[in-house]
Amino acid sequence: MNEPQGDATSAPPSLLAVFAHPDDEALASGGLLAWCATLGVQVSLLCLTHGEHGPDQRKSNLQNATTLDVVRARELREAAGVLGIDDVTLLHHEDGMLPWSNTEQLQADISETIARTAADVVLTFDEDGLYWHPDHIAAHERTTAAVAALTGPPALYYVTIPEGTIRAIVAHADTVTPNVDDSVTSRTVLGVTNPDAFGTLAPRPTLALNVTKFTDRKLQAIRCHQSQLGNDALTFLTPESASKLLATEHYRRANVGRQGATFLDSLAADSN
Ligand SMILES: [Zn+2]
Numbered sequence: 703m704n705e706p707q708g709d710a711t712s713a714p715p716s717l718l719a720v721f722a723h724p725d726d727e728a729l730a731s732g733g734l735l736a737w738c739a740t741l742g743v744q745v746s747l748l749c750l751t752h753g754e755h756g757p758d759q760r761k762s763n764l765q766n767a768t769t770l771d772v773v774r775a776r777e778l779r780e781a782a783g784v785l786g787i788d789d790v791t792l793l794h795h796e797d798g799m800l801p802w803s804n805t806e807q808l809q810a811d812i813s814e815t816i817a818r819t820a821a822d823v824v825l826t827f828d829e830d831g832l833y834w835h836p837d838h839i840a841a842h843e844r845t846t847a848a849v850a851a852l853t854g855p856p857a858l859y860y861v862t863i864p865e866g867t868i869r870a871i872v873a874h875a876d877t878v879t880p881n882v883d884d885s886v887t888s889r890t891v892l893g894v895t896n897p898d899a900f901g902t903l904a905p906r907p908t909l910a911l912n913v914t915k916f917t918d919r920k921l922q923a924i925r926c927h928q929s930q931l932g933n934d935a936l937t938f939l940t941p942e943s944a945s946k947l948l949a950t951e952h953y954r955r956a957n958v959g960r961q962g963a964t965f966l967d968s969l970a971a972d973s974n
Pocket of ligand 1: 722723726835838
């Protein structure tokens with residue numbers, strides 16, 4: 703396995719992931735983040751909201767005990783620990799409202815975090831927002847604008863979910879436990895009812911990574927987000943099935959930001 707570029711006197715390379723909600727980091731990029739951490743890359747995460755308006759799958763007697771934002775903040779810290787993320791910044795932009803929030807402030811928050819973490823590589827959603835989630839698309843737009851406006855910018859990559867991945871996870875769940883509840887028309891994945899919303903119209907990747915070595919940790923990180931799971935299709939994944947169903951991650955190099963090779967390119971060489 704190739705080590706990230708850099709000589710003995712330089713700081714290790716730094717990667718900043720910019721996502722919208724606790725759980726995005728695990729499902730979209732858990733393999734890459736864990737891989738980078740293992741290689742000694744300084745891995746940081748900026749999460750723009752607490753996901754406080756998201757689904758709450760906790761047992762009803764727990765729902766009034768602690769508000770969802772507090773629970774999701776704790777779940778994010780746990781997932782970050784599993785993935786080896788060194789630095790987590792969790793902001794209080796309103797969940798579900800990123801496209802209509804103070805976009806100047808949002809972009810300034812992203813720019814400041816890029817500067818503070820001295821990111822060599824920034825990672826965020828592609829223009830399809832994984833499944834056309836407005837918050838994800840807003841994160842894509844504001845991160846792209848932030849990188850484009852910087853002098854001496856980092857490299858920028860976008861993540862998409864490979865087409866068919868979530869459909870296969872739902873099919874796997876149906877195999878393990880047939881869905882016999884007539885009141886449930888389909889299984890959800892992180893609250894999304896249409897598995898084909900993920901990746902179907904995604905831009906083509908420029909970097910496809912085989913993250914099989916890290917699917918155990920990716921699954922463990924997904925499981926940290928218990929408040930979102932309930933009867934979710936993801937709960938039926940085992941380490942063995944995850945090693946197949948979560949093994950591929952897709953990234954696309956942006957045409958803004960620094961161009962040329964980055965340490966992620968060496969991961970592609972190790973993916974084969
Ligand atoms: Zn999200």
